[in-house]
Amino acid sequence: MSDGSYPSSEMDTDRFAVIAAPRPRRWTNAIIIAVMTLAVAVVAGIVYVAISSAKRMQDAAPPPVATQEPLLQPSSSRSPSRAPLSTTTTTTSSTTSDLKPVSGPAGLTVSLPPSWSVHAGAVASNREATDPGEASRLIRFGGNPGGSGSLFDITARNETRNTAISTGYQRVRLDKIAFGGASEAVDWEFTFTKGGKPTHARGVYWRIGNTDYVVYISSSEASWAESAEIFDSVLASAQPR
Template sequence: MSSRWLASSLVVAYAGVSAAVGIVLLNAPKDPVALDAPAITYVDVPPPGEATPRQGSGPSRVSLPAPAGFQRVTGPAGLVTAIPAGWLISRATGPGALQATDPTDPLRYLRFGGSPAPADDLLRSHEEYEARFSPPRRDYQRLSLGTAAYRGTTAVDWEFEHETAEGPRTHVRSMYWRAGGVEYFIYAASPATRWAETAPIYSTMIAQSTTP
């Protein structure tokens, strides 16, 4: 194997990895809405070696720096997660929710937060909500709705698609879990044609989420 062939192979491999990373980091949704200062705060990350575990029950872990291209934020009910740096944060509809929107594509957005948990069973409450949510949506299609294990607690994983008034078909995935009397959630939506590049952002939010 010649040194020239090896060098050419390394260049091609490097270019492929760089392109993949670029796709993950170039993401965002919706026109910005002014947000009052108290609605969101940024997490103070301790220096390496001085991180301390977050106290409380539920999916908690050590506060760590956000991955490259992301920023850590605190949402309603103390949910901490990571969103792409530069995404526009606003209040979302519904109780205890913030929205982070891709500044280059208003149809790509994330929602996160928490509010007092209802008395109903976690899965049953979302099955009942789906029964009310889906009929008005054009061509609603459930992809999954069931329980999943999330850091030692039971969560609901819900994924679906539907047509929108804006035109493109929308793909949505969300996760809900309860801790300390609060129901927390992570939610991501994008045009179905862009879900492949939005899914890694959703996965990062899930991996980086902590509760009080």
């Protein structure tokens, strides 16, 4: 007999259906969040290790140290002891007659006495020529890609950093000069002690485009007068300029 209401069996079925309905599983979301957090931590750890490794390699690399006479870094307080000489002086000295053209790095060509021996320099950016009649006399010439700073600053740092000239070093001049078509040029002359003997040296450094060039000479102080004449002639012959 029915009074219009659900039978007790249908009501019980519906009640159990409601009770058995699944609830959201909060632990599933927690696992997803934990996995994502772990992945981020792993990636961050890999990046940290890579950066730390690169820094250790950089710190372990020794700084460059100049150990030979200058080729081509702040300037000292020593003042020039005499006025600069002209960089275009000509000479009729028999030592500089009948010069022959010799090619160097970066396309630099200079004219040298034919009896001089020319060979590779201590670094790839220069060649070296030696005088068979004067063992102390040598000329270096060549070029290399220009540095990021001014040519004057690059040259001046050699005063304090170049260990090859540190003994007895005295500046004669360190001047910015005009030289041919160069955008910047520096004339550096100095004396120092080499092998226990007084030595005199001079280099002219100039920049054309993205290339820095140099002509450099050194000899014993006793033979410097003749060396200065040779230097002027070789410098005047330098191409490009």
